[in-house]
Amino acid sequence: MSAHECDVVVVGLGPGGEALVARLAKAGLAVVAVEAELVGGECPYWGCIPSKMFIRAGNLLAEARRIAQLSGAATVTPDFSVVAKRIRDEATDNWDDTVAADRITAAGATLVRGRGRLTGDRTVEVNGETYVASKGVVLNTGTTAAVPPIPGLAETPFWTNREALKTEQAPASLIVIGGGAIGLELAQAYSRFDTEVTVLEVAPRILAPEEPESSELLATVFESEGIGVHAGITIDRVDHDGSRFTVTCGDTTYEAEQLLVAAGRKSRVDDIGLETVGVEVGKFLTVGDDMQVTDGLWAIGDIVGRGAFTHLSMYHAERAAKAILGEPLGAYDGSFPRVTFTDPEVGGVGLTEAQARDKGLNVRVGLTDVAASSRGFVHGVGNAGLIKIIIDTDRDIIVGATSAGPTGGETLSALAFAVRAEIPLETLRNTVYAYPTFWRAIESAL
Numbered sequence: 001m002s003a004h005e006c007d008v009v010v011v012g013l014g015p016g017g018e019a020l021v022a023r024l025a026k027a028g029l030a031v032v033a034v035e036a037e038l039v040g041g042e043c044p045y046w047g048c049i050p051s052k053m054f055i056r057a058g059n060l061l062a063e064a065r066r067i068a069q070l071s072g073a074a075t076v077t078p079d080f081s082v083v084a085k086r087i088r089d090e091a092t093d094n095w096d097d098t099v100a101a102d103r104i105t106a107a108g109a110t111l112v113r114g115r116g117r118l119t120g121d122r123t124v125e126v127n128g129e130t131y132v133a134s135k136g137v138v139l140n141t142g143t144t145a146a147v148p149p150i151p152g153l154a155e156t157p158f159w160t161n162r163e164a165l166k167t168e169q170a171p172a173s174l175i176v177i178g179g180g181a182i183g184l185e186l187a188q189a190y191s192r193f194d195t196e197v198t199v200l201e202v203a204p205r206i207l208a209p210e211e212p213e214s215s216e217l218l219a220t221v222f223e224s225e226g227i228g229v230h231a232g233i234t235i236d237r238v239d240h241d242g243s244r245f246t247v248t249c250g251d252t253t254y255e256a257e258q259l260l261v262a263a264g265r266k267s268r269v270d271d272i273g274l275e276t277v278g279v280e281v282g283k284f285l286t287v288g289d290d291m292q293v294t295d296g297l298w299a300i301g302d303i304v305g306r307g308a309f310t311h312l313s314m315y316h317a318e319r320a321a322k323a324i325l326g327e328p329l330g331a332y333d334g335s336f337p338r339v340t341f342t343d344p345e346v347g348g349v350g351l352t353e354a355q356a357r358d359k360g361l362n363v364r365v366g367l368t369d370v371a372a373s374s375r376g377f378v379h380g381v382g383n384a385g386l387i388k389i390i391i392d393t394d395r396d397i398i399v400g401a402t403s404a405g406p407t408g409g410e411t412l413s414a415l416a417f418a419v420r421a422e423i424p425l426e427t428l429r430n431t432v433y434a435y436p437t438f439w440r441a442i443e444s445a446l
């Protein structure tokens with residue numbers, strides 16, 4: 001059978017891949033887009049969008065429960081079926097990607113459904129058909145949930161993020177393995193729908209990549225909401241007796257109706273034929289700032305190990321598009337903004353204090369309590385938060401910041417610009433911060 005010729009093959013259509021295909025096709029290139037599951041990837045169907053809908057619903061319940069302390073009386077009766085229906089009908093079209101697939105073809109690209117595999121330089125095989133791309137191949141194959149090798153776990157009917165966001169019913173009780181972004185966001189959302197939740201984290205603290213103050217803040221809030229948080233534990237084994245899970249950690253056992261594994265992600269790079277183009281397979285693919293792996297091969301999104309976030313996948317897509325189209329790239333934005341959508345939201349940008357010190361920077365730290373700010377005082381219940389800024393004293397700029405609070409992710413934006421644009425500290429200090437906003441607390445931290 002003869003090979004199909006085109007300009008570019010994109011293997012895997014996560015958020016970045018989907019955007020890249022449209023961008024290149026609209027620029028006049030012949031693009032073949034290959035997707036094994038749903039066009040758009042994890043984010044719209046089992047990640048960001050359904051989880052944030054779930055969190056929005058849970059946060060409304062939490063706010064309503066706070067009415068008693070601020071405005072009178074309210075009776076709150078959670079109904080999980082309402083948010084499950086919204087996820088099914090509005091977020092995911094019942095896990096049907098027709099609309100996204102139509103967007104690909106409307107942009108002028110060819111959508112091929114199936115699992116793509118490199119079979120040599122600029123060559124991809126899907127369902128026995130060969131596609132040869134004159135300009136090259138872009139990989140956007142993303143990740144799957146990593147399942148730790150805990151004895152017994154693999155034999156149990158545990159959930160990953162996929163089942164946790166597709167279920168029609170909230171369990172009465174839930175153990176979450178992993179106190180990272182996925183585990184914490186889903187733990188709190190389920191708890192707000194009256195599931196009894198326990199988080200088990202092997203690291204000494206939850207949300208370990210962020211500042212220790214953020215970990216402490218979240219642990220305190222979670223515990224005050226009745227969520228069990230156990231960090232620094234080792235899980236020896238997991239059992240399921242047909243109806244309940246038992247997790248054994250030394251002398252302690254935890255029991256629940258359901259178990260969610262949120263223990264990190266595994267890049268899908270091991271079965272996509274990288275050996276046929278002489279690229280060694282590690283945990284991630286190493287790329288340059290133009291997202292190129294090797295001549296005629298680019299990679300974008302989670303698999304390049306520069307942060308597993310939708311906004312980065314989209315940013316990579318734009319850079320790969322520019323590289324392929326020969327457009328000027330500009331320097332890579334390494335400011336790395338990220339937000340964990342717990343309540344309080346925990347936003348971070350740039351370096352943490354420890355990372356800045358490890359880099360040998362001369363560091364000064366500003367830290368302020370959002371609850372003690374004017375806006376925090378007005379807000380009352382639900383006002384927990386902090387702002388922490390990391391200053392490189394040699395350059396007198398902010399190289400990292402954390403913004404945790406009721407609108408921590410939104411407040412982060414000012415700090416993200418400060419880091420990205422290297423705004424001089426003098427300018428930040430000589431700035432008017434509107435009263436009484438949450439972001440005015442930045443001035444206190446400064």
Ligand SMILES: Cc1cc2nc3c(=O)[nH]c(=O)nc-3n(C[C@H](O)[C@H](O)[C@H](O)COP(=O)(O)OP(=O)(O)OC[C@H]3O[C@@H](n4cnc5c(N)ncnc54)[C@H](O)[C@@H]3O)c2cc1C
Binds near residue numbers: 117313
């Ligand atoms: C529960 C959850 C919540 C999240 N919340 C947020 C959030 O709030 N904000 C945020 O920025 N990020 C969030 N993320 C992370 C975000 O979903 C990912 O960073 C984002 O999806 C980008 O991934 P990607 O582009 O690498 O590809 P993915 O989204 O992983 O998609 C890869 C695609 O490639 C396809 N594929 C794989 N192998 C092949 C092959 N050989 N051939 C053809 N197709 C293939 C897959 O089927 C998939 O569709 C969340 C993730 C999860 C799980």
Ligand SMILES: NC(=O)c1ccc[n+]([C@@H]2O[C@H](COP(=O)([O-])OP(=O)(O)OC[C@H]3O[C@@H](n4cnc5c(N)ncnc54)[C@H](O)[C@@H]3O)[C@@H](O)[C@H]2O)c1
Binds near residue numbers: 185200203307338339
């Ligand atoms: N709001 C957001 O932007 C958002 C939300 C969810 C996910 N994400 C992205 O997805 C990525 C993956 O999320 P994640 O939470 O799965 O991964 P993660 O790596 O952030 O957290 C996983 C946690 O599980 C712990 N763990 C691993 N093995 C364990 C074990 N055997 N027992 C107990 N704990 C164990 C790890 O120590 C870690 O703290 C995130 O890093 C983030 O980039 C982003």
